[in-house]
Amino acid sequence: MQKQLDALLDAARAELAAAADNAALEQWRVTHLGRRSEVTGLLRSVGSLAREERRAAGQAANAARRDLEAAFEARQAELRRSADGAQVDVTMPGYPVRLGSLHPLTRTLREIRRVLAPLGFRAVSGPEVEWDRYNFELLNIPADHPARDMWDTFHIHDKARPGELLLRTHTSPVQARVMEQIQPPVRVIVPGKVYRYEDRSAKNEAEFMQVEGLAIDEHITMADLRGTLTHFVRMMFGPDRELRIRASYFPFTEPSAEADMSCHACGGKGCSVCGGTGWIEILGSGMVHPKVLADVGYDPDVYQGFAFGMGVERIAMLKYGVTDIRSFYRNDLRFLRQLR
Numbered sequence: 001m002q003k004q005l006d007a008l009l010d011a012a013r014a015e016l017a018a019a020a021d022n023a024a025l026e027q028w029r030v031t032h033l034g035r036r037s038e039v040t041g042l043l044r045s046v047g048s049l050a051r052e053e054r055r056a057a058g059q060a061a062n063a064a065r066r067d068l069e070a071a072f073e074a075r076q077a078e079l080r081r082s083a084d085g086a087q088v089d090v091t092m093p094g095y096p097v098r099l100g101s102l103h104p105l106t107r108t109l110r111e112i113r114r115v116l117a118p119l120g121f122r123a124v125s126g127p128e129v130e131w132d133r134y135n136f137e138l139l140n141i142p143a144d145h146p147a148r149d150m151w152d153t154f155h156i157h158d159k160a161r162p163g164e165l166l167l168r169t170h171t172s173p174v175q176a177r178v179m180e181q182i183q184p185p186v187r188v189i190v191p192g193k194v195y196r197y198e199d200r201s202a203k204n205e206a207e208f209m210q211v212e213g214l215a216i217d218e219h220i221t222m223a224d225l226r227g228t229l230t231h232f233v234r235m236m237f238g239p240d241r242e243l244r245i246r247a248s249y250f251p252f253t254e255p256s257a258e259a260d261m262s263c264h265a266c267g268g269k270g271c272s273v274c275g276g277t278g279w280i281e282i283l284g285s286g287m288v289h290p291k292v293l294a295d296v297g298y299d300p301d302v303y304q305g306f307a308f309g310m311g312v313e314r315i316a317m318l319k320y321g322v323t324d325i326r327s328f329y330r331n332d333l334r335f336l337r338q339l340r
């Protein structure tokens with residue numbers, strides 16, 4: 001029987017090597033492993049052998065069958081892999097399609113716009129490489145004024161115009177650009193990138209986004225600013241989140257105020273995210289300084305207005321419970337998928 005099995009295996013292997021597609025493979029399987037195959041017949045015939053031969057014959061026939069099965073599976077895998085035998089097996093389960101999604105900062109930016117649009121704020125943009133005149137001068141921050149230290153600036157070396165070009169440190173220069181171009185009433189927001197020569201940390205980036213807001217008209221008061229900010233925070237975070245408005249200083253607003261929200265990481269107790277204060281600053285704001293209005297040709301006795309500049313990453317941190325601002329820019333898909 002062993003001889004018969006050896007011959008059978010040799011012939012079957014040769015045929016298997018020649019099977020070049022799924023149909024040939026299936027044909028081979030039926031012929032050599034099916035119910036009417038030679039090996040199945042031999043296995044059946046073991047029972048009719050003399051008792052002392054049965055055990056060895058059974059083992060040999062079973063081993064031959066296992067050899068054939070293993071050879072079949074190997075050839076099947078080989079055909080699946082090889083380009084020649086690559087046929088589409090429509091019964092194979094497909095790979096799941098991963099859907100992309102918007103970056104959490106893009107979503108935050110869109111939501112800020114959606115919340116402010118019904119109040120009449122239209123979005124405009126301005127250049128990221130900016131003149132000193134717009135970034136500072138027209139905002140009541142003359143050269144050598146100590147307030148320039150509030151914004152650590154990346155200057156751009158241009159031999160023809162030394163000291164005149166920089167990467168904007170905030171979106172406020174677009175205030176002056178807009179007011180130079182249109183007459184009141186003004187209601188604009190300015191989403192965009194800003195740059196600061198700052199150390200990166202859990203809540204500070206050197207390159208981040210702001211949304212500036214500017215409203216100019218007759219009879220605008222600080223109450224309008226407060227109402228706008230309160231509405232904004234309620235729409236963004238729900239009615240329960242705490243907002244704190246405190247007096248501050250910006251050369252281009254008078255009076256000036258900063259707004260903080262209770263820290264999402266520690267619930268206000270104080271932690272490394274909020275620097276131990278329990279609050280995270282989200283925006284600077286105030287009533288537009290009369291000098292700023294006059295410098296762009298508005299009559300400060302007729303027109304007043306408010307302005308604010310909010311940090312988009314800071315708002316996204318609060319919204320999504322992110323404890324390190326740098327995570328937004330690491331392009332780690334595991335992080336981004338968590339915030340979908």
Ligand code: FA5
Nearest residue numbers: 170172204205208281282283284285307308309311314
């Ligand atoms: C300003 O940039 C003013 N231009 C805001 C303003 C506009 C005041 C209009 C008055 C009128 P400040 O430097 O505080 O202010 O930045 C505003 C907001 O940007 C901060 O409240 C914070 O949310 C965000 N921000 C500031 N620095 C960083 C930083 N390094 N990384 C991330 N966000 C920051």
